[in-house]
Amino acid sequence: MITAFIIGCEIGFWVLVLAGLACRYLLRMKKVGAALLIGTPIVDLVLIVATAMDLRGGAIATAVHGLAAIYIGVSVAFGHKMVRWADARFAYRFAGGPKPAPKPKHGTEHAAYERRMWALHLVAWAIGCFLLVSMIWFVGDASRTNDLRRVIEVWSYIVGIDFLYSFSFSLWPRKAKA
Numbered sequence: 465m466i467t468a469f470i471i472g473c474e475i476g477f478w479v480l481v482l483a484g485l486a487c488r489y490l491l492r493m494k495k496v497g498a499a500l501l502i503g504t505p506i507v508d509l510v511l512i513v514a515t516a517m518d519l520r521g522g523a524i525a526t527a528v529h530g531l532a533a534i535y536i537g538v539s540v541a542f543g544h545k546m547v548r549w550a551d552a553r554f555a556y557r558f559a560g561g562p563k564p565a566p567k568p569k570h571g572t573e574h575a576a577y578e579r580r581m582w583a584l585h586l587v588a589w590a591i592g593c594f595l596l597v598s599m600i601w602f603v604g605d606a607s608r609t610n611d612l613r614r615v616i617e618v619w620s621y622i623v624g625i626d627f628l629y630s631f632s633f634s635l636w637p638r639k640a641k642a
Contacts (some may be wrong), residue, residue, distance in 0.1 A: 466518050467528050470535060473511040480504045481547055485554040501547060508536045512595065519599055524608045530596060531616030537592030541584045558582065570640045575633035582630035589623045 480500050506596040515532040519525055526637030555561030567594050568574040 466515060466532070467521070469514050470511065470528065473507050474535065476507045477504055477543075480507065481550055485550060488551075489554050489559040504539075504543065504547070508539050512536055516599065516602060517609075519603050525599065525603060525610075525612045527611050527615055529599065530612050533592040533599065533612075534588075534594035534615070534619065536595060537588035537590070540591050541588035543554050545584065570638040572637060575637050578630040578633045582626055585623060585626050589619055592619065 472627075480503050484497045484500030484503075486497075487493040487500060511532055515529055517586075519529060523529075549564075550566040552561070556563055568577050593616055596612045600612050603609050
């Protein structure tokens, strides 16, 4: 059940983003569009409350419950950037806005971009881990929350690997093709 709810929240997030952008640029209803875009964090709040209630109701925590924390961490850390990315493309396509600049592909600009993306990943990890530890504490039964600890472990390894990848461009920047 919680899996379907998480998927529904992800769909709801993007429906609110697309509806907000459509109202903003296609229907010229800027206030309604802004309200829809501002409503996206409500989806995160609903998801964390539903996850906590599921766990408090006696469910054994699984990696799916951990996925809810990951989703919220990523949504908080990257959400504004994702909405800005979509907004720029929507404005270009439907409102005569300027063509969005592509992400840097080589040199020190690319290295700086990769470091910024890693920093956002670290923020997402910190938020997600805070939520995971909070869920573990909320349940209060170590035998029911082992999978949440594993999610923290695996995600920590992923953040470490991402650090090595992202910062490698600072030492060995990509070269422009000749």
